[in-house]
Amino acid sequence: MEPLPAMLAALNLVDTGARTSEDIFTGPSQWSPHGRVFGGQVLAQSVVAASRTVGEERPIHSMHGYFLRPGDLEVPITFAVDRIHDGRSFSTRRTQAYQHGLPILSMIASFQTVDEGLDHEKAMPADLPDPESLPDDRELLATIDHPMARYWATGRPFDLRHVEGPIYLETGAERVAHQVVWFRAKGRMPDDPAVHRAALAYASDYTILEPIWRRHGVAWSTPGLKAASLDHAMWWHRPARVDEWLAYVQESPSAGGGRGLSLGRIYTRNGRLVASVAQEGTVRLPSAR
Incomplete structure (x- = not known):
C-alpha cells in the first residue's frame, strides 16, 4: 500500500x-x-x-x-x-x-x-521561500544507501522540505536552535475535517526535535545518537487542509539533563496560524554520557 x-x-x-x-x-x-x-x-x-x-x-x-x-x-x-x-x-x-x-x-x-470570540495570531516569519523552490527531501534521501533513508524517501505519507536545509547528513556551519519545514500530504486527502486534524497531529511529530540537534551540530547520521519523544502537546487554532502546503516554524528554547524542548507553530501558505505544538524528548550521545 x-x-x-x-x-x-x-x-x-x-x-x-x-x-x-x-x-x-x-x-x-x-x-x-x-x-x-x-x-x-x-x-x-x-x-x-x-x-x-x-x-x-x-x-x-x-x-x-x-x-x-x-x-x-x-x-x-x-x-x-x-x-x-x-x-x-x-x-x-x-x-x-x-x-x-x-x-x-x-x-x-x-x-x-x-464559538466566536477575540481573535489574534502571531505572524508567520516574513520572506519564507516558496516550498516549490526548495529541494525535495526525497531526492537527497534517495542517494543514501540505508534502510531508514530509503523509508524516509519513499515510505512517508508527507512531502517535507527544509528551508535551512535538512540535517540528515550534516547540520551546516551555523549552530541555530530554529528551523522551518514546509510539508503537505503526498496526494489528495478526504474532505473530512476530523481526518485533517488527526493527520496534522501525525505530521507534527516528524521534525519537531530537530532544532535541538541543529543547535549542537548533531545530524541524524551521527553515530550513537539516541533520541525518543517523551511527551507531545498540541493546540488546534483554525481549520487547515494537510494536503496543501503548511509551514512548520520550530525552535528549541532549552536542552539539558539529557532532554530537550522544542516548540512549533504551523501556518497555512497565506499566513494563518492553524496549530501550536510542544514536545520534550531525550537526546543522548556517546560523548555526553
Missing part, C-alpha cells in the same frame, strides 16, 4: 462495540524499518479514537500525550477512551493506547463547540 493510503487506513479505526466504562477501538500500524511504531501515528489514532466519542459539532482543540513504551509493529493497537466530561461547550476525553496489555501512550484531549 502506498504511504498516504496506508496512513488513512491506520486512522480508520475499528469500533469494537464494547461499551463498559470505556469505548474501545482497534487499529493497525504502518511498517517502519527500525521496528517501532511511529509516535505521530499513535498520536493521530488516539485523536481519532477520542473524536469518535464526541459529536462533529465539537472539534478537538487541544491534547496532551505521554509516550510510555515503544510500539510493536506486529501487534494491533487497542484504544480505550474514557468519557471524562461533557459540559455545555466542552468535552474531555482520556485515551489510552495499549499493546500486550500495557499502555504505550496516554493522552487527554479537549473538544469545544465552535
